[in-house]
Amino acid sequence: MDALKSIALLDSGVGGLTVVKEIFKQLPNERIVYFGDTARMPYGPRPHHEVRKFALQIMEFLQTQDIKILIVACNSASAAGLSFTRESSALPVIGVIEPGVRAALAHTRNKRVGVIGTSGTINSRAYDKVIKKLDPEVKVFSQPCPLFVLIVENNLVNTPEAFKVAEEYLRPLKEAGVDALIMGCTHYPLMEEVIQEVMGPQVRLISSAEETAREAKEILRKKKLLNPEENNSSHHRFFVSASPSTFVEIGEKLINHKVNAYQVVLPDIT
Structure with a gap:
């Protein structure tokens, strides 16, 4: 059942967790799959073509995680070309x-x-x-x-x-x-x-975090993809490309929620 699939988010680090926090408030039944590219953050000073490559690389990983919508929870990645990201995905993709x-x-x-x-x-x-x-x-x-x-x-x-x-x-x-x-x-x-x-x-x-969560909720409602089942926190998954312990320390304070971060080593594409 597609409604039971997860909401995926990508960001350069912990910033996208502000969107996760809003999703917990507005969509408490939903499951989260999050990727923070902590090895290559910050994205802001990087050229757009490089940020686009990073975003597409993370998208490919997230699309193996049984997801139903993708949130590019990073302004730098959204500004670098969200339309480029949308063209590469059959799923709904929204930015911030x-x-x-x-x-x-x-x-x-x-x-x-x-x-x-x-x-x-x-x-x-x-x-x-x-x-x-x-x-x-x-x-x-x-x-x-x-x-x-x-x-x-x-x-x-x-x-x-x-x-x-x-x-x-x-x-x-x-x-x-x-x-x-x-x-x-x-x-x-x-x-x-x-x-x-x-x-x-x-x-x-x-x-933008609050408004993005609201937009995700509306898209899922229109597509009849809202999760009808009560969520179990063990369903949430957090991935990082480096420094999982630092991510956990900041992340748990931010979202007031247990965070288990798993490191994924991404191939160098710079």
């Missing part, structure tokens, strides 16, 4: 960019929207293009925040240094007067408290 944009447009009142992400995501202008397509009147203010991923992956979120880095990165967006800020990297919700404190309560933070 369009769901976040739709939420931001629904919440902005002054039509000044900020976007933060990795250098690769920001330089691709992927968010700008989708925002302008859906509402040409919106002004977009983008800011790369490359150190945020390293802060999260090294478990340094609750440090004075993290706050100082956030203040420096976010200053131009505060000065621009944005009233909605898209956290355009699935790692960034892990820094939400810091980002909110810097930006102030008047700015609505948009988590």
Whole structure:
């Protein structure tokens, strides 16, 4: 029965677990198969053609795991060419960019929207293009925040240094007067408290993780693929390409759930 198959997610590291956390909230019956490419993270500084190759390689692995939908839970991979990924899969494939944009447009009142992400995501202008397509009147203010991923992956979120880095990165967006800020990297919700404190309560933070889980739920509902059975946590599977112990340490804190991470050595395709 296809409805009993798993939801697959891929990311460069632990960031995609923010989407997993939302799936647990919105789709508690579903089974998760997750792949974090911890050996090659961060994806942000890498060229798009390389990120596409990595994503397709991980997709091939995930498609052997009895899955029913694939979530590219990584903004850098989504920006590098989600259409390329969709063409390579017979399954529904969704990214994290369009769901976040739709939420931001629904919440902005002054039509000044900020976007933060990795250098690769920001330089691709992927968010700008989708925002302008859906509402040409919106002004977009983008800011790369490359150190945020390293802060999260090294478990340094609750440090004075993290706050100082956030203040420096976010200053131009505060000065621009944005009233909605898209956290355009699935790692960034892990820094939400810091980002909110810097930006102030008047700015609505948009988590692409929350919106992506909502979109996955809607697709599964339309295709009659929602799992009708109560889930057992032992059904969840987590794979990484390196450092499983670090992934487990951060992951269990993040999703408040037992994580057993298995290392998969991927062939070098760089």
